[in-house]
Amino acid sequence: MNPIIEVNGISKRYRLGMLGAGSLRDEIGNWWSRRKANGVSSGVPDNAPRDFWALRDVSFSVQPGEVIGIVGANGAGKSTLLKVLTRITDPTEGRALIHGRVASLLEVGTGFHPELSGRENIFLNGAILGMRRHEIRSKLDEIIDFSEVEQFLDTPVKHYSSGMYVRLAFAVAAHLEPEILIIDEVLAVGDAAFQKKCLSRMGDVAKGGRTVLFVSHNTSAIVNLCTRCIMIEKGRLTGNGEPSDIINTYLSRDLTDQPVKEFVAGGGDAFFSRVALVRNDRTPAASFDFDEPVMLLMDFTLRRAIPGMDVSFSITDTTGERLFRSTSVMSEPPIIVENGGNYSLVARIPRSILLPGRYFVTVTLHRPNFEIYDRHERAITFEITNKGFEYYSYSPREIGRFYADVRWATNNEPEAGK
């Protein structure tokens, strides 16, 4: 089957400090300092043009019906890629072939005019996004219904609350029916109920056979909706494959598989010096079997006595959700860490609770609800392997968020009356 989108070596360069700096004064200034520097010929003048490659040699192809998630750090070049693919700006090099009508949603409420009523803005926004008038008219009722602003449809949108504004804007966008839909992080709008509605609508669109390119930081949405995922780092394509794998790589990109992490002493009254993951026999490890316990070593120092001090860690998974948190006071008997001095504690996460997968550990020294003294988010990462999990025919995702050691037995209770 022929790809519906083919991207070949797309690059986008921004020239900083060059022509078009904004005013003739700046331009003449640039030209003048370049001339002066040329005469002196001693290195680069201050206002010399600097090249910034927002995208460098990006190539991938998309088959019809695929839902591609695009992940990457802020500033990696994801939005620039979308701008090039939606013709908002031209690439510097490379070529892309698109075989189908594209509608893009890079911002919600594009082109809304405050003086026009909700109804008028539906038409205007729809037309800006590429819908024909008859198309909008035929979907008008659905759009109004989805937006939940029927009562206020004929008042100017400048009187709308921000929630209504966003619901109306998204309602129009949600009813776009192009062959290719390109969405940039716009699902994070509105209240929780509306977000759920939007995500489910996105899911419908995805299942409806449309090709979708979806940029998001919401990794669970990506894992749930996308058939494939690509990763952009500093303008380059560094990953292209299964959503869960790519997200795994994305989330652990600045972590090494070092089971031991040392920290430089901070300036505060309390700080961590070392955090490590070890097995039962105290050997450092980065990967554990499902049926073995995970031991977390924490070395920290209190420079003075701090009443109410608490040391805790939390485990998060690849979707960013916290599975659980545990603190030293929770144990039996509780361990108090209030006096000044060095401490070395070990926390034992029981076996057969964490499902196979990748996890991250965040450690915190704090007085709960008062002050945080030292905290390292996702300081260390580890993996739980399938070993010990094989006799379940379910995949980890199908079990849930964690494994619960439930005891089953036949119910031998004698019947009443016997």
Next chain:
Amino acid sequence: MVIEPRRKWICVEWHGMWQYRDLLLLLVHRDFVSKYKQTILGPAWFVIQPLLMTATFAVIFGKVAGIPTEGAPPILFYLCGLLGWSYFAQNFQSTSTTLISNAALFGKVYFPRLIVPIASVISNLLALGIQFLTFLVFFMFFKFMDTTGCEFGMRWQVVLLPLLVLQIALFSLGVGLWFSALTAKYRDFQHLSTFLIQIWMYITPVIYPLSKIPESWRWLAIANPMAMPIEFMKYSLLGTGSSNLGYLAVSVVGTLVTLVSGLLVFQNIERTFVDTV
């Protein structure tokens, strides 16, 4: 559809514009509505402004400066001149900052950007229409009720009026596109445009007849593509002035050159202005 760098800016995206024709109409509607929403007088403003200007001109240029109006009643003379000129000025004002004032919109969604200035030029026709009606009312008044004995009347060239309006529309679009491109690159042009239009009005025979310009300077008036349409409007509506078709042809050529070059420059800049705006 192919996306590649340095697209040929010779080609205008006609197909895209046809696809987005609904948007063009909606933008025209939006311009109408937003102009007089929440005002009490509403569209009456389209009448009040030229009337006030005409009255001012009649006093200043007619009485104080004593500039002749070639036989037509001064009110009609100035109103007629202003008809064509204010359409041009309005178009210029609304299209000359197209790129920079819509930068946010253009940076977030793609549609053929040429649609925005074209929508402005079309929506300004409404104001022109209302002013023309006002002119006709005064025309009737002076024709049938005035006793000053002025000699004036419509000529057959009145049928050319729509073409003259079209010429002004195309020329103002061309100039607007040029300025859009220039202001997108160098903001200085934004400040230039406000007084440029004022000076331009004085060098165009709007408030004085073409005949008043000395022979040696006549070439300037002919080179100005706005001069002949205005003069021709006065000729066809009031019978004053000249109707030199040769001069008009020159202005038509000037209009087309401005329009085509404006289109090319605009297309060139709009590809990448999102990066530098």
